[in-house]
Amino acid sequence: MAEQTTVATTGNVLVAEAMRQCKPDVMAAYPITPQTTIVEEFAKFAANGKTHAEYVTVESEHSAMSACVGASAAGARVMTATCSQGLALMWEELYIASGLRLPIVMANANRALAAPINIHCDHSDAMGARDAGWVMLFAETAQEAYDNTIMSVRIAEHADVMLPVMTCLDGFITTHSIDRAEMLDDASVTEFVGEYTPRYALLDTDKPVSHGNFSGLGGAYFEFKKQQRTAMDAALSVVKSVGAEFSALAGRPFDVVEGWGMDDADVAIVVIGSTAGNARHVARDLRAKGVKAGVLKIRCFRPFPSAEIREALKGVKAVAVLDRSESFGAEGGPVFLEVKSALYDLDARVPLVNYIYGLGGADVRLELIESVYADLSDIVSGTAAPSAMQYLGTR
Amino acid sequence: MATLKELTANPDRLAGGHRLCGGCGASIAVRQIMLAAGDVPMVAGCATGCLEVSTTIYPYSSWRVPFIHNAFENSAATISGVEAAFKGLQRAGKIPADKKMKFIAFGGDGGTYDIGLQSLSGAMERGHDMVYVCYDNGAYMNTGIQRSSATPLGAWATTAEVGKAQQGKIQRRKDLTSIIADHGIPYAAQASVSHWKDLTAKAEKAFACDGAAFINVLSPCPRGWRTASGKSIELARAGVQTGFWPLFEVEDGVWRQTVKTPTLKPIEEFLKPQGRFKHLFAPGNEALLAAVQQGVDEYYAYIQKRCACEG
Numbered sequence: 001m002a003e004q005t006t007v008a009t010t011g012n013v014l015v016a017e018a019m020r021q022c023k024p025d026v027m028a029a030y031p032i033t034p035q036t037t038i039v040e041e042f043a044k045f046a047a048n049g050k051t052h053a054e055y056v057t058v059e060s061e062h063s064a065m066s067a068c069v070g071a072s073a074a075g076a077r078v079m080t081a082t083c084s085q086g087l088a089l090m091w092e093e094l095y096i097a098s099g100l101r102l103p104i105v106m107a108n109a110n111r112a113l114a115a116p117i118n119i120h121c122d123h124s125d126a127m128g129a130r131d132a133g134w135v136m137l138f139a140e141t142a143q144e145a146y147d148n149t150i151m152s153v154r155i156a157e158h159a160d161v162m163l164p165v166m167t168c169l170d171g172f173i174t175t176h177s178i179d180r181a182e183m184l185d186d187a188s189v190t191e192f193v194g195e196y197t198p199r200y201a202l203l204d205t206d207k208p209v210s211h212g213n214f215s216g217l218g219g220a221y222f223e224f225k226k227q228q229r230t231a232m233d234a235a236l237s238v239v240k241s242v243g244a245e246f247s248a249l250a251g252r253p254f255d256v257v258e259g260w261g262m263d264d265a266d267v268a269i270v271v272i273g274s275t276a277g278n279a280r281h282v283a284r285d286l287r288a289k290g291v292k293a294g295v296l297k298i299r300c301f302r303p304f305p306s307a308e309i310r311e312a313l314k315g316v317k318a319v320a321v322l323d324r325s326e327s328f329g330a331e332g333g334p335v336f337l338e339v340k341s342a343l344y345d346l347d348a349r350v351p352l353v354n355y356i357y358g359l360g361g362a363d364v365r366l367e368l369i370e371s372v373y374a375d376l377s378d379i380v381s382g383t384a385a386p387s388a389m390q391y392l393g394t395r
Numbered sequence: 396m397a398t399l400k401e402l403t404a405n406p407d408r409l410a411g412g413h414r415l416c417g418g419c420g421a422s423i424a425v426r427q428i429m430l431a432a433g434d435v436p437m438v439a440g441c442a443t444g445c446l447e448v449s450t451t452i453y454p455y456s457s458w459r460v461p462f463i464h465n466a467f468e469n470s471a472a473t474i475s476g477v478e479a480a481f482k483g484l485q486r487a488g489k490i491p492a493d494k495k496m497k498f499i500a501f502g503g504d505g506g507t508y509d510i511g512l513q514s515l516s517g518a519m520e521r522g523h524d525m526v527y528v529c530y531d532n533g534a535y536m537n538t539g540i541q542r543s544s545a546t547p548l549g550a551w552a553t554t555a556e557v558g559k560a561q562q563g564k565i566q567r568r569k570d571l572t573s574i575i576a577d578h579g580i581p582y583a584a585q586a587s588v589s590h591w592k593d594l595t596a597k598a599e600k601a602f603a604c605d606g607a608a609f610i611n612v613l614s615p616c617p618r619g620w621r622t623a624s625g626k627s628i629e630l631a632r633a634g635v636q637t638g639f640w641p642l643f644e645v646e647d648g649v650w651r652q653t654v655k656t657p658t659l660k661p662i663e664e665f666l667k668p669q670g671r672f673k674h675l676f677a678p679g680n681e682a683l684l685a686a687v688q689q690g691v692d693e694y695y696a697y698i699q700k701r702c703a704c705e706g
Contacts, residue, residue, distance in 0.1 A: 028479065031552050054483035058472065060515030063475070063514050066476065067473065069473060069475025070473035071483070073477070074480035093466065203460060203480060203484065204461075205436040212463055266611060
């Protein structure tokens, strides 16, 4: 295990530090709340000569991702950060980054999408991009945001993957709150991520290549998309193996899903991001009262770890899936739909309830989590099962 | 400036056999401009459009330099990224510090004047060491001749139709070259495929300057202009000689007309051969034709004045 320094700081500072330690060649970014302090921290590194990266202060998020695409195709290790409307403005480029198989690493400081305009946390931005072909990791804490950023470089640049990676952290909750975290030393991170050796670089003028050719004739587009699926499927085991390696370095466990109390749970909450901590807190209290409560946190959302989720939930008597975003007109939130699909292959049906919660930074009080477990206990005892979709905490 | 003989000794970086139309101004502009870069290593980028679609049909490519196409509006931002990578990798010691490279981005008028203006403006303001070339054929030609903000007043386009209530485009064209020149970049110019010496001289200056450079090239489109393939250069020349497309450059803030046109020909000589202006010569449209002439005269006078005052 490497030496580490205990720090008290915000998730955004830790993400910026992790980016610096990963030694990117290009950072192209546009500021947007609550991501801004990531790019501001990075600007300090650039101004103080603490990074060799060319810092491109673009005029929009669309150009941020466009420049990242150009820089990554050129052969550079490339990073950026955004959220919310910024991620939405990048939407077109997200698909191009993944379609060109460019291992760009981006932090997304989860924030609600307008309208009405709202700067606080929910997962609408990331979930809107869930089919863009990016590997997507969600952090519960500032520590995880730091760790995920470092691991993302290895995942993105893995020969079997070569896909961009989005590391998500909850806006203000994780980005701005001061948290305790362990930071690795620069040398350990540099060694862990290694050097990036691109296979098809524009700047390698001895081997000229072209990126982004027109594939509208002859059907090649379809084959490219199939290859992207293969790469995304391969990413699951890469996320695991890189997690195991990082765990050996940092002494913190990482898997694609993380269960708490799941071995004998009767009732369980499936959740993504910072709310996992609230759920675990409530579950611990309930355990003291004799309720067999569990929490299943999904750390890797793309690729979706269906088999792991199936395995974790197969014996549970009632499950709640918490969604911090809407999928208007669908049968539930994005996480719910995925979990429900995963459980279809089980012989025995697991009762499932979906709760939409915390949109636009709405408080996730412990009583709300308690009420979810209470609903689940009702289902287990055979009474008053709530309908499949609930809004949690609306007035 | 290189002589024709010297230019022909340089590598031709756009291969023949691409699928652009006969008489297309874009391929002429691209070939002439890239000839002027000599044999310096180069990365080229291109906006979505005719040039990209016709030169990069997978698994083929007409580009004899490393090439990237990203999307419609972001050729400038994309090449910004490539140039930034070059600097970052040089700073990292992964590319030799003394290695020289050139970066060039192409876009049509749609991808430059309209949807790509923000991306271009950003790249110019940041001062990336790149040459941005707009091949201006005055409409969205790739998608079937829709109007752009470069489409001249009165021109027919499929989204600026000719009918009982409207006679082609209602608005005058945007003066992009002046807009970009006013970013205060080291070099901005307006050129035409008809004046190859002027064009290649401007390209040499653009490549030589340290920072962002911009060239706007009049590039006839036989399909969109409704003209015969063999008429392109003649029409581009008429564009210059009528004052529709004055040739000038802005070098470190100094404006200069590079090809003098002491006696301007009437705008009819540019308009009449083109099918897209046919309706302007129909009875009842005399006032519109006069307005077109007036607009051209005003623009020419404006450019002359800036060149006289500041040059």
